[in-house]
Amino acid sequence: MTEATRAAVGAVTTTTAAVLPVFLTGALAVQISAELGFDPAGLGLVVALYFGISALASLPCGWLVERFGSGPTSRAAVTGAATAMAAVATFAGSYVGLVTILLLSAWCNVLGQLSSNLTLARYVPAARLGLSFGMKQSAIPLATLLSGVAVPAVALTVGWRWAYVMGAGLALAALLVAPRDAEDRVRTPATHGERATAALSVIGIAAGLAAAAANALGIFLVASAVDRGISPGLAGLTLTLGSVVGLVLRLANGWFADRRSGGHIAVVAGSLLLGAGGLALLAVPGVPALVAGTVLGFGLGWAWPGLLQFAVVRLNPSAPAAATSIIQAGVYAGGFIGPLGFGAIATHAGFPAAWLTGAVTMVVAAALMAVGRRMLVAHRAAREVSAAA
Numbered sequence: 001m002t003e004a005t006r007a008a009v010g011a012v013t014t015t016t017a018a019v020l021p022v023f024l025t026g027a028l029a030v031q032i033s034a035e036l037g038f039d040p041a042g043l044g045l046v047v048a049l050y051f052g053i054s055a056l057a058s059l060p061c062g063w064l065v066e067r068f069g070s071g072p073t074s075r076a077a078v079t080g081a082a083t084a085m086a087a088v089a090t091f092a093g094s095y096v097g098l099v100t101i102l103l104l105s106a107w108c109n110v111l112g113q114l115s116s117n118l119t120l121a122r123y124v125p126a127a128r129l130g131l132s133f134g135m136k137q138s139a140i141p142l143a144t145l146l147s148g149v150a151v152p153a154v155a156l157t158v159g160w161r162w163a164y165v166m167g168a169g170l171a172l173a174a175l176l177v178a179p180r181d182a183e184d185r186v187r188t189p190a191t192h193g194e195r196a197t198a199a200l201s202v203i204g205i206a207a208g209l210a211a212a213a214a215n216a217l218g219i220f221l222v223a224s225a226v227d228r229g230i231s232p233g234l235a236g237l238t239l240t241l242g243s244v245v246g247l248v249l250r251l252a253n254g255w256f257a258d259r260r261s262g263g264h265i266a267v268v269a270g271s272l273l274l275g276a277g278g279l280a281l282l283a284v285p286g287v288p289a290l291v292a293g294t295v296l297g298f299g300l301g302w303a304w305p306g307l308l309q310f311a312v313v314r315l316n317p318s319a320p321a322a323a324t325s326i327i328q329a330g331v332y333a334g335g336f337i338g339p340l341g342f343g344a345i346a347t348h349a350g351f352p353a354a355w356l357t358g359a360v361t362m363v364v365a366a367a368l369m370a371v372g373r374r375m376l377v378a379h380r381a382a383r384e385v386s387a388a389a
Contacts (some may be wrong), residue, residue: 007123009134010179011116012161014074015139016146017171018112021084021105022050023143024167025098027150031160038095044219046099046337051335052093055163058332061110062325068322070118073181077112078178080105082171089164093367113328114321114352119179121313121320127258130310134254137306138247139214146170200323200373202328203265207308210272211334213279213358213365214302216342217242221282221294224351228285238290249303257310264311265373268304272366275301293355301362305331315376 025032029043065073084105092098116136124132146167154163221242225235257264278296281289309324316323346354 001186004124004128006177007119007179009117010074010177011132011136012139013174013177014112014119014179015116015136017078017174018081018109018318019140019143020146020167021088021102022047022082022109022208023146024085024150024163025088025102028155028160028163031155033376035160036092036095036098039280042095043173046345048340049099050102050106053103054110055329055332057107057110058114058325058329061107062322062328063380065111065114065118065325066319066335067322070115070122071178073111073115074119074178075175077108077115078171078174080108081112082168084108085164085171089168110325114325115179116323117309117313118321121317123179127313130252130257130264130307131254133310133313134251134257134307137250137309182333192341196315196376197326198378199372199379200316200326202368202375203308203312203372204326204367206330206372207305207327208330209338209361209365209368210275210301210304210332211331212338212341213334213361214275214297215335215338216295216354216358217279217294217302219339220342220346220351220354224282224346224355225290227351228290230287230290234287235290238294241291242294245295246298246303247290249299250306253303253307254310257307262307263371264307264314265298265376268308268311269366269369269373271300271304271381272362272369275299276359276366277364279355279362283355283359315380351356 026043033039033043051132054264061073084101087101088098088144117133119202120132120136150163150166154160154166218239221239222232222235225238226232253267257267260267275297278293278299280297281293284293297377308327312323312327313320342358345357
């Protein structure tokens with residue numbers, strides 16, 4: 001196995017293992033709630049808090065990854081995720097206990113994401129870096145798939161706690177392919193100016209708004225469709241279609257990025273504009289609008305994270321984990337605010353109003369993404385002038 005292949009495999013497995021605890025909880029919610037006694041609102045609250053804590057942990061975790069390297073931090077993330085799943089299986093005897101364990105493990109997801117970013121930036125050739133980020137972001141749908149398979153295969157046969165035990169075993173197995181830093185690794189930290197922190201912060205805010213709107217797709221799409229008179233079976237199939245489209249487009253975005261010389265953030269902004277059209281279509285009744293809106297929403301409105309991380313890494317090669325931590329903080333904040341805001345609007349004004357609000361939010365995100373890109377271009381021009389002086 002070449003160093004680049006090992007890096008890509010290690011990044012995907014690390015990311016999958018790190019996010020598995022929260023996705024497994026979502027997939028097993030019916031079985032867990034029957035024993036621990038909580039409702040869907042309780043599940044929504046713990047997921048929102050999980051991403052809220054992830055947002056707070058993002059910048060410190062970025063520093064840790066830059067300080068200690070991708071090898072030790074990848075293994076720490078995977079080991080932490082395995083420990084969390086084992087703890088849920090053994091000690092989660094109440095809703096409060098479950099919430100406590102999951103929230104204490106939120107840092108695993110953040111550390112796994114950022115260490116994987118550094119792994120790819122350091123060990124994958126530039127010609128394949130975009131595709132590698134697309135593959136890494138496909139780990140999120142992979143974790144969802146594994147969690148879904150765990151329901152009929154484990155939870156409904158031997159019990160939901162054994163699903164966490166098996167998840168912990170899978171996470172520990174991921175240590176076999178976890179990235180390992182080269183012995184001669186030299187860390188070259190960037191200065192505050194080199195990271196273009198102001199521009200990255202604007203892009204991070206844009207990513208947060210986009211994530212807040214896009215997160216509603218996976219959480220509320222089925223409920224919204226059923227509320228409009230569409231059968232649950234068809235609504236579920238539509239969600240599956242959207243997930244597949246999103247997975248394929250994440251890989252395609254990476255493949256095309258390797259064949260462009262630049263303009264990646266502009267592509268993200270354009271995707272968000274088209275994705276906003278998809279969210280607006282979800283406010284229109286009928287199956288054609290539902291399918292078209294889902295394809296546009298997942299395929300363009302929620303397939304951009306890997307491309308954005310790739311663009312930020314290319315622009316900040318000396319400190320990729322620290323730079324992407326700013327973007328991830330925005331994405332996690334959107335994961336916290338989005339479901340709560342969407343749910344509140346849907347409850348008081350209806351699903352159409354919530355989808356239209358999401359569409360407007362995504363348009364604003366596209367505009368801010370364009371502003372952040374202009375700031376990055378200006379920053380780069382200023383550095384070139386300074387270097388030439």
